[in-house]
Amino acid sequence: MVSIGLDVGTGFVKCVSDYGSVIFPSLFAYRDLGKWDESQGRIEAVGKRAKEFARYPDAVIIRPVSEGRPIDERGFEALVSEAIIRVCRIGLQQNDLEREHDSDIGIIVGLPYDASKDKTRLRKIIAKRIRPKNYGIVPQVLGTLIDMNKKDAIIMSIGQGTTEIVAFDDRKPVFGTSVSQATDFITLGLGEFSYLKASTFTNHKLELRKNVDKLSDILSNKLVGFMSQLDNKNHYDIVVSGGGIMIPEMKESLETKLGRKFEIPKVPIMSNAIGLYKLATKK
Ligand SMILES: Nc1ncnc2c1ncn2[C@@H]1O[C@H](COP(=O)(O)OP(=O)(O)OP(=O)(O)O)[C@@H](O)[C@H]1O
Ligand SMILES: [Mg+2]
Incomplete structure (x- = not known):
């Protein structure tokens, strides 16, 4: 099979x-x-x-x-x-x-x-x-959780249309939310199919940086709010996957605003x- x-x-x-x-x-x-x-x-x-x-x-x-x-x-x-x-x-x-x-x-x-x-x-x-x-x-x-060989973790996956945040306990999703801001928020202003061109990420550095800063403001705020609703938030590792974390400076921007580091899968978009x-x- x-x-x-x-x-x-x-x-x-x-x-x-x-x-x-x-x-x-x-x-x-x-x-x-x-x-x-x-x-x-x-x-x-x-x-x-x-x-x-x-x-x-x-x-x-x-x-x-x-x-x-x-x-x-x-x-x-x-x-x-x-x-x-x-x-x-x-x-x-x-x-x-x-x-x-x-x-x-x-x-x-x-x-x-x-x-x-x-x-x-x-x-x-x-x-x-x-x-x-x-x-x-x-x-x-759940795919990212398994790819990372974890059982208890908060997974944030920054996709193109949504950012998912889900907490898992022993591989069971206990609490989660879908946020409607994701990488479209960063690239849509550069043209409908701009996300398909590698040159977008090299030719529009200034605009992208501004938008990365805004999106990471939104997502760090959502993640902190999400964690404040969990009883023992320190119990969970944080993993961030999805194509969004591959956008230049996204990782650094999010980690600075969260005040803590998180793990990223080897190939975030495929995780x-x-x-x-x-x-x-x-x-
Ligand atoms: N190599 C790369 N460098 C920079 N950014 C990238 C790269 N590859 C993908 N991305 C970003 O990731 C986005 C796609 O991410 P992903 O495939 O996780 O979203 P999706 O699963 O299609 O969307 P959703 O989960 O919201 O339905 C692209 O639009 C682009 O902005
Ligand atoms: Mg996705």
Whole structure:
């Protein structure tokens, strides 16, 4: 059986399997071919290729995930199957794996802490594309906890659409919140797809620094408020994951404002998916 951990984020899909891992932008696009094209009909694209459709004025580009939740079912389905096909293809170098390996998949998918109500809907969307043997939906930051081999910790995951803060006791989520400010807050003013360009982080240092300072004001305040509601806050290690902690100066800014250091996974943006994968291998 193939084990898979899947984290479909607002900005990027992260997927880890026995064969390796993939990451691609959470974008879905389609375009109707015109009178002068050799073939006719609708063409669809996912990930980086979907972003490239931006050069056609008649293309439709959709972000299927907002604040960590599916908002466009067709696009979300396309992201899920693309992720699974890509990770399986790494190992088997075949094209049409989807149908053949359906029943041989054990998958754990992560959702935001506040999105437990979306569980049934997510299950239905995924079942349209694959029929896994084992299947689980968990709070996505449980992935980071497991990736870091911890049992009791406060995990803060700075994503693109949301920042999740969840406290775990013996691997059980005891208290959590989703904050609606995340890296979009830092990069949105630089253009819709600026977060996809590495040059954004080198060419706009001044503006980014200002926004990092503001976002870290918000997040440190939320984290301190969060911890003040816990009985024994010193009992918990703090771990910060998600792509947001990779933005230059974010770590330093947050640590200064919090007045304490925290741990960061080796690959912060993949940490949720890595842990979800580890969970999938145990089922
Ligand atoms: N190498 C990098 N350097 C700087 N920042 C980065 C890097 N890689 C990713 N980021 C930042 O991380 C963001 C994406 O983070 P992440 O993939 O954790 O969000 P998400 O899971 O898609 O969103 P959400 O969890 O809110 O649904 C990017 O938009 C970018 O701002
Ligand atoms: Mg995320």
